[in-house]
Amino acid sequence: MIRMLDDLDAEGAAIGVRVDINSPVDGDGGGLADDARLRAHVDTISELCERDARVALLAHQGRPGDEDFTDLEAHAHRLDTLLSASVKYCDSTFSADARDRIDSLEPGTAMLLENTRFYSEEYMSFDPERAAETYLVERLVPALDAYVNDAFATSHRRQPSIIGFPQRLPAYAGRVMEREIDVLGNISESPEPRVYVLGGAKVDDSIEVARSVLERGLADAVLTAGIVGNAFLLADGVSLGAASAAVVNERSHEAVKEAGELLDAFSHRIYLPRDVAIGRGEERIELDLDELPTDQPAMDIGARTVAAYAEILEDAGTAILNGPAGVFEDDRFETGTFELYGSATRAETSIVGGGDTASALRKLGILDGFDHVSTGGGAALRMLTGHTLVGIEALDQ
Numbered sequence: 001m002i003r004m005l006d007d008l009d010a011e012g013a014a015i016g017v018r019v020d021i022n023s024p025v026d027g028d029g030g031g032l033a034d035d036a037r038l039r040a041h042v043d044t045i046s047e048l049c050e051r052d053a054r055v056a057l058l059a060h061q062g063r064p065g066d067e068d069f070t071d072l073e074a075h076a077h078r079l080d081t082l083l084s085a086s087v088k089y090c091d092s093t094f095s096a097d098a099r100d101r102i103d104s105l106e107p108g109t110a111m112l113l114e115n116t117r118f119y120s121e122e123y124m125s126f127d128p129e130r131a132a133e134t135y136l137v138e139r140l141v142p143a144l145d146a147y148v149n150d151a152f153a154t155s156h157r158r159q160p161s162i163i164g165f166p167q168r169l170p171a172y173a174g175r176v177m178e179r180e181i182d183v184l185g186n187i188s189e190s191p192e193p194r195v196y197v198l199g200g201a202k203v204d205d206s207i208e209v210a211r212s213v214l215e216r217g218l219a220d221a222v223l224t225a226g227i228v229g230n231a232f233l234l235a236d237g238v239s240l241g242a243a244s245a246a247v248v249n250e251r252s253h254e255a256v257k258e259a260g261e262l263l264d265a266f267s268h269r270i271y272l273p274r275d276v277a278i279g280r281g282e283e284r285i286e287l288d289l290d291e292l293p294t295d296q297p298a299m300d301i302g303a304r305t306v307a308a309y310a311e312i313l314e315d316a317g318t319a320i321l322n323g324p325a326g327v328f329e330d331d332r333f334e335t336g337t338f339e340l341y342g343s344a345t346r347a348e349t350s351i352v353g354g355g356d357t358a359s360a361l362r363k364l365g366i367l368d369g370f371d372h373v374s375t376g377g378g379a380a381l382r383m384l385t386g387h388t389l390v391g392i393e394a395l396d397q
């Protein structure tokens with residue numbers, strides 16, 4: 001059974017709370033370019049502070065070697081502004097100083113510990129038992145009374161801060177985690193017909209999702225768009241042109257073959273774009289499939305595809321969407337995503353996963369129309385295929 005915050009005796013307790021505030025950062029100076037993930041955790045942190053807990057926040061930012069691999073000072077300042085309780089910053093994660101500062105936290109206040117991935121163990125994969133023996137867990141456990149996992153978006157990772165602490169401390173799901181489990185953990189119970197829209201650039205991941213939901217009978221229809229749609233068109237023998245084929249092949253060598261296998265097995269449940277949009281100079285030009293190939297890459301789905309997909313989505317019991325329909329960052333190619341996702345909001349229930357997708361919808365101003373916008377990318381995709389996550393399993397004590 002997974003225990004929730006309601007089960008936690010918070011008053012005066014030192015609570016380690018794992019959050020996922022991994023965010024886009026500004027190139028210069030390491031400021032935050034988007035604080036949506038920080039806002040998502042406000043409920044959990046505020047509630048614990050209001051209940052007089054002493055909150056030690058654990059989080060990562062970026063991956064070692066990447067430009068967004070930064071310290072968490074800016075995150076702490078932003079959380080301090082977002083919350084009515086005070087949030088301090090500690091520039092180490094489990095040093096003696098960090099432990100002393102946890103010990104002297106005032107009830108009703110929080111402190112963000114340094115980027116967990118500054119320590120190499122946190123960027124490795126462990127079994128839960130081994131994760132519980134890492135330095136991070138060993139050193140912090142004596143300073144903590146309980147652990148809360150609110151980092152749904154990282155809970156597919158076998159990392160110590162996710163799966164180690166529940167081996168050693170009473171463990172609870174935070175409010176973000178609770179909401180995500182409620183919606184994504186019961187996907188097979190959601191209203192039918194269930195329609196998955198798979199767009200974006202992660203062709204291999206999306207094909208894997210398509211395979212899984214079709215084989216498990218979770219999907220009544222899979223609508224393809226973005227580079228994923230182009231891979232399916234190529235697999236169906238449509239001659240898109242060398243430029244589009246190169247974009248697909250750059251992403252994956254196996255995609256067209258695997259998409260072809262899925263089409264052989266499930267052709268009646270997989271839907272392909274009927275037209276595409278390309279750029280010529282400043283202009284957007286839509287081409288039907290019989291007007292192809294073209295020397296320009298297909299950057300969006302066209303109006304005929306949007307209309308056909310909208311009919312299916314508006315009748316859906318559940319619409320589950322991941323990945324934009326086109327290169328939404330370019331004004332000429334945002335309409336496919338805007339129209340397609342707009343029609344999905346008219347389904348009985350609409351669920352969106354994927355960080356880029358959420359930021360596309362925020363840019364297009366249609367994010368509020370969805371019933372559930374997951375904080376997770378890879379984690380949400382895994383749940384949407386009917387699997388659980390190691391971090392959630394670890395909470396099941």
Ligand SMILES: Nc1ncnc2c1ncn2[C@@H]1O[C@H](COP(=O)(O)OP(=O)(O)OP(=O)(O)O)[C@@H](O)[C@H]1O
Binds near residue numbers: 226230323326378
């Ligand atoms: N036809 C296309 N050609 C080139 N790029 C495309 C096309 N369609 C969509 N994209 C690109 O796909 C990217 C987003 O895809 P991605 O699969 O990463 O989304 P996501 O699942 O929401 O993200 P994440 O899982 O990282 O949170 C966007 O940058 C968009 O420009």
Ligand SMILES: O=C(O)[C@H](O)COP(=O)(O)O
Binds near residue numbers: 020378379
């Ligand atoms: O952004 C995410 O999907 C999560 O924060 C996990 O990050 P990771 O893919 O670097 O483990």
